[in-house]
Structure formats: C-alpha cells, structure tokens
C-alpha cells in the first residue's frame with residue numbers, strides 16, 4: 525500500500541496553495557504597516573527552552589511535545605509554539621534594548637501531539653507578533669490592533685475579542701490562595717487532572733474543558749476582584765485605549781490562557797464560524813519569561829493566530845478570493861519544428877513578467893486549445909506551421925476580442941496592460 529501522511533498533518537495541494545499565499549501576504553503587509561520585522565528560528569530547540577517556560581503542568585509540555593534524543597544524546601523538541609523560541613533567540617543575539625521597542629513577527633509550522641480533528645492538527649501553522657521592551661499598556665493595545673488589522677483585512681466581521689487581566693505576581697499570589705481554598709472545597713467534583721494541578725498551578729484549572737471542572741469553575745472567585753492598584757491601572761488603560769480605537773471586546777473573567785508565563789493582559793479571538801475549535805488566536809503579556817530563560821528582565825507582549833483556522837473561517841464566510849488563472853499566456857504550437865520558437869516567445873513574455881506555459885506532452889493542436897481553455901489563460905499565442913516563412917505568430921485575448929498577427933520583435937515591444 526502506498527504511504528499516507530502522518531495523522532494530524534496536511535498536504536497543501538496546488539489548488540489551495542494560493543490561499544496560503546493570500547493570507548501570508550496579508551500577514552506580511554499588516555506587520556509592515558506596524559513596523560514589525562520577521563524573525564525566523566529553527567523548528568527544533570533544546571527541550572528545556574519549552575519545558576522551562578511553558579510550565580511542566582501544561583498539556584503542551586506534559587502530553588503534546590514531540591521530543592526526541594538525537595544521535596549525539598541531546599534532548600530536542602519540535603517547537604510547539606513560538607514565544608519561548610523567539611525569546612531564546614532575542615536573548616542569544618542581544619536584540620532587546622531597554623530604550624527602544626523591538627517589534628517582531630513570525631510565521632511557520634508548529635507541532636503538538638493533540639487529538640486530531642477539524643481545526644486541530646499535529647502540525648499546524650501560526651502567524652504571531654511580539655512587542656518587546658515596553659512595560660506599558662499601549663504595547664498590549666498595539667499587538668491587539670495588529671491582530672485586528674489582519675482580521676479586518678481578511679474580511680472577518682463576526683468575531684469576538686475576549687479580554688482579561690491576570691494581574692502582576694503579587695495580585696496573582698493573593699488570588700491563587702483564594703482560588704485553591706475554593707477549589708479544595710469542591711475537590712470531589714474536580715477531574716483527576718485538575719486535582720493534580722490544584723497545588724502546582726491552580727489557574728490552569730480555570731482552562732479545563734472537563735464538564736465537572738467547568739461547573740465548579742463557574743462560581744469560582746474571579747481574578748479581576750483581586751487586582752492590586754498597579755494591575756488595575758494597567759488593565760484600565762488597555763480598555764480605555766481599545767475603547768477610543770473603537771475595538772470592541774468582552775471581558776471574560778475566567779480567561780487565563782494555558783501557559784505559565786502570562787501576566788496582566790490576556791486575550792483570545794473567537795469565531796462562531798469554527799464550531800468546536802472556536803478560538804483562532806490569542807496572546808498576552810509575559811514580563812517574566814526573559815528572566816525565566818536566563819535573560820535580563822524584559823517586559824513583552826504578543827499574540828499568535830492559527831493559520832489553518834483563519835483559512836477555515838475565511839472559506840466558511842465566503843471571503844476567500846477566487847484563484848488566479850494558472851497562467852496568463854498559453855502557447856499553442858502547431859509544429860514540433862517550432863519548439864525553439866516557442867521557448868523564445870516564453871522567454872520574451874517572462875521578461876515582461878507575464879506567466880506563460882506551453883504543452884510538454886506534444887498534444888494535438890485541438891488538445892492544446894482544450895488545455896488552454898481548462899487553464900483559463902486569458903491569452904493564447906499560436907505558432908503556425910509556416911512561422912519560418914511568415915515570421916508571424918497570432919496573439920489572441922479572449923475577453924478583449926483582440927487577435928493580431930505579430931512578429932517576435934513586436935512582441936518584445938508589446939504594451940501589455
């Protein structure tokens with residue numbers, strides 16, 4: 525039997541790759557508009573980069589990482605997310621500077637051994653942006669605004685921005701104590717996973733999908749009631765600025781996001797077009813991560829968006845652009861002796877930046893015209909048998925109703941629009 529791809533991974537077929545180019549162009553363009561520069565890192569890192577930053581208690585580190593020992597005995601992991609790898613790189617190359625903002629974006633594949641289903645894959649792609657060095661709420665808003673720019677450019681109107689603050693370390697300490705007290709009083713209703721997490725990382729219980737846990741969490745104390753003045757002021761400034769920009773959001777007081785390194789602002793984007801996997805992006809502030817990974821204390825905030833999920837949404841809401849024709853010109857060659865002429869014509873057209881293809885199967889003239897129609901090429905060029913004598917080829921534009929006999933010199937100087 526022929527091989528199949530690994531479960532939870534996808535091939536992007538030629539008929540769909542234009543959709544990826546479309547969305548990648550929007551990412552790039554939007555990042556440019558905000559002055560963000562691309563950072564590329566390897567797709568694998570030393571395992572510790574992730575295990576030390578995400579938290580041992582997270583599903584990602586506990587259950588989902590593709591970790592292996594290489595032939596030299598190093599423990600390596602296919603990156604399950606970017607932030608930790610990006611911070612590793614920023615520290616390694618001393619890119620961050622207290623007095624100026626470092627604005628970075630990334631795009632690429634990530635790997636998590638999750639239960640594969642629609643919108644949830646084992647290799648998936650994220651676009652993300654990180655704003656490094658500013659402790660101020662305007663940095664939080666800037667990254668949210670960049671995410672919204674992308675969402676708008678993709679034509680996604682029906683989405684929700686959920687917003688919360690998990691405060692600074694001091695606020696979280698007080699809150700965690702109260703939360704643990706509450707959760708312990710409902711210990712019998714909690715799942716085994718949540719009971720385990722209760723001591724080490726009680727906030728994670730708020731993220732649980734288990735229905736019993738969700739019932740308990742419903743009436744749990746909320747972090748917003750425990751924010752100290754500094755945390756409250758940070759959050760108020762974020763909300764005020766979003767209000768002034770007219771970016772709508774909903775406060776979701778149980779939103780904590782799964783990873784250990786977040787503080788203050790956390791957010792998530794959801795769409796009703798997605799069904800069960802309704803989250804298509806999220807992020808937050810992570811002021812403690814740099815020091816956790818051995819760097820100098822550096823404040824930072826960022827987000828990541830799932831590309832497969834964005835593509836599903838854009839398709840579902842009917843906003844996916846139609847594919848461009850495979851090529852603008854198709855060469856119909858009536859005689860094998862004129863193959864060199866065909867190649868010459870193609871060369872001329874490509875220097876005009878026109879895409880062009882010719883038949884490589886030596887099909888009949890009828891077959892070539894049929895192929896040209898199938899490809900939807902707006903232009904055909906016909907090379908007649910008697911080209912060596914006449915020196916003329918026929919250029920035809922179907923929609924414009926143009927048909928002209930021209931020489932190769934005239935083609936060289938042709939004014940295409």
Ligand code: AMP
Pocket residue numbers: 605636638643644645646647648649650803804805806807828829830831832833
């Ligand atoms: P996270 O890094 O978990 O905050 O995820 C950010 C975004 O990446 C999510 O909102 C999803 O859109 C996407 N994402 C995360 N995990 C997967 C996955 N296994 N398959 C597809 N998309 C994913």
